[in-house]
Amino acid sequence: SNLSAAASNLGALDAAHHIHPFSDMQKLNAAGTRIIERGEGCYIFDNHGKKYLDGFAGLWCVNVGYGRKEITEAVMRQMNELPYYNTFFGTTTPPTVLLAQKITSHAGPNINRVFFTGSGSEANDTWFRMARVYWATLGKPEKKMVIARRNGYHGSTVVGASLGGMKYMHEQGALPIEGIVHIGQPYWYGEGADLSPAEFGLKVARELEAKIDELGEDNVAAFVAEPIQGAGGVIVPPETYWPEIARICKARNILLVVDEVICGFGRTGQWFGHQHFGVEPDLAPIAKGLSSGYLPIGGVMVSDRVGEVLVNEVGDFNHGFTYSGHPVCAAAALENLRIIEDEKLVERVRDDVGPYLAAGLKSLEDHPMVGQTQCVGLMAAVQLVEDKADRKRFEDKEKAGIEVRNHCLANGLVLRATGDRMLYSPPLVISRSEIDDMITITRNGLDHAWKVMQG
Numbered sequence: 423s424n425l426s427a428a429a430s431n432l433g434a435l436d437a438a439h440h441i442h443p444f445s446d447m448q449k450l451n452a453a454g455t456r457i458i459e460r461g462e463g464c465y466i467f468d469n470h471g472k473k474y475l476d477g478f479a480g481l482w483c484v485n486v487g488y489g490r491k492e493i494t495e496a497v498m499r500q501m502n503e504l505p506y507y508n509t510f511f512g513t514t515t516p517p518t519v520l521l522a523q524k525i526t527s528h529a530g531p532n533i534n535r536v537f538f539t540g541s542g543s544e545a546n547d548t549w550f551r552m553a554r555v556y557w558a559t560l561g562k563p564e565k566k567m568v569i570a571r572r573n574g575y576h577g578s579t580v581v582g583a584s585l586g587g588m589k590y591m592h593e594q595g596a597l598p599i600e601g602i603v604h605i606g607q608p609y610w611y612g613e614g615a616d617l618s619p620a621e622f623g624l625k626v627a628r629e630l631e632a633k634i635d636e637l638g639e640d641n642v643a644a645f646v647a648e649p650i651q652g653a654g655g656v657i658v659p660p661e662t663y664w665p666e667i668a669r670i671c672k673a674r675n676i677l678l679v680v681d682e683v684i685c686g687f688g689r690t691g692q693w694f695g696h697q698h699f700g701v702e703p704d705l706a707p708i709a710k711g712l713s714s715g716y717l718p719i720g721g722v723m724v725s726d727r728v729g730e731v732l733v734n735e736v737g738d739f740n741h742g743f744t745y746s747g748h749p750v751c752a753a754a755a756l757e758n759l760r761i762i763e764d765e766k767l768v769e770r771v772r773d774d775v776g777p778y779l780a781a782g783l784k785s786l787e788d789h790p791m792v793g794q795t796q797c798v799g800l801m802a803a804v805q806l807v808e809d810k811a812d813r814k815r816f817e818d819k820e821k822a823g824i825e826v827r828n829h830c831l832a833n834g835l836v837l838r839a840t841g842d843r844m845l846y847s848p849p850l851v852i853s854r855s856e857i858d859d860m861i862t863i864t865r866n867g868l869d870h871a872w873k874v875m876q877g
């Protein structure tokens with residue numbers, strides 16, 4: 423049949439018809455794409471039947487693992503009942519309502535409302551407009567600048583990419599848009615120089631205060647940051663960083679926005695990353711682990727400070743998407759969160775497999791190529807170095823990371839490399855023996871890459 427014929431040359435069809443995200447398509451088409459066909463637990467399988475341990479849970483998101491039939495069945499039921507309806511014009515659907523309630527039940531006492539989107543990027547665009555509407559409603563329309571961080575990641579929409587601090591994204595599309603500025607990142611290993619982590623954490627947090635002074639407090643709406651930068655390389659800030667950030671936001675009367683797209687829903691061993699660091703956001707974008715990626719859904723968790731104004735004083739908030747609160751995506755997310763609750767995955771990450779992964783990564787620190795490992799819950803990084811003595815980095819950081827990543831891939835482990843940092847973000851259901859495999863395969867990858875880089 424033409425389907426089987428098509429199946430045999432999916433690669434050619436992909437090259438002919440499909441432009442991939444974040445890809446050099448000429449190189450990709452020459453190299454060919456890997457067709458991933460199936461997933462089970464923490465494993466994915468390509469169309470040649472090769473099995474990979476997915477140390478990255480898709481893109482940071484498959485928290486409950488692949489093949490959870492409970493979600494498929496919940497989606498099937500909802501799909502058959504009502505495949506779509508909107509939440510505009512005074513309508514809603516049962517899963518959407520129940521999902522909003524369930525999310526806020528885990529988000530702490532000050533967060534009681536959710537605005538739904540289709541992605542994490544749209545969630546960032548959404549809070550950006552909410553923050554400006556909030557201040558305008560309080561009679562401060564000039565309070566509209568947003569401060570973000572270099573090497574932060576907040577998505578690929580115009581606002582998302584502008585909030586992000588990735589230069590290679592700004593260069594494509596003349597970004598950032600006006601109204602968004604960046605300060606430093608709490609990356610002690612790479613930028614701490616002779617300061618202790620504690621000193622560096624305070625120093626880089628205080629760049630926020632300096633930036634507010636430079637811009638004028640009455641012009642600044644918000645500061646946005648990931649609890650732990652994900653795509654930036656799993657940059658775990660020094661202990662002193664977040665308390666100082668929270669102090670400054672309060673003292674200078676700007677909204678604190680915490681991007682929970684990666685850190686949310688158990689990734690750090692708490693329901694949300696801000697809870698790991700003990701800070702209270704005014705607004706928090708979410709996505710990824712919300713549905714474990716089974717269906718696309720995102721949103722913004724809204725604190726009462728903003729929510730009361732948004733609900734009771736703004737009148738029409740003229741913003742939203744066709745798929746805001748999509749009933750089938752909401753049903754998938756609702757069942758996903760039920761699994762996380764019933765299987766106590768957050769507690770498991772905090773008390774069992776998170777510490778277990780941290781110990782396994784620590785055991786790699788004796789390797790000549792490993793300068794540092796960082797691990798919070800099941801979100802971790804291995805910092806590659808050329809010379810540990812003075813934290814000397816490889817000239818070609820990308821090559822170091824790619825050599826480790828490709829060797830791991832050839833040995834059945836999917837990892838992410840951001841420059842010279844190897845990143846781990848496995849499903850929250852990963853077993854200790856699967857973690858052992860991740861560590862073993864990583865060590866072999868390090869041995870290989872060390873030889874190549876010494877070459």
Ligand SMILES: Cc1ncc(COP(=O)(O)O)c(CNc2cccc(C(=O)O)c2)c1O
Pocket residue numbers: 481541542543544546575576577578582648652653681682683684709710720838
């Ligand atoms: C913190 C954060 N905020 C927003 C987004 C955007 O979400 P959407 O993609 O759903 O619009 C993200 C997404 N993060 C993301 C997406 C794709 C790839 C990688 C990578 O690290 O390779 C990371 C993210 O990590």
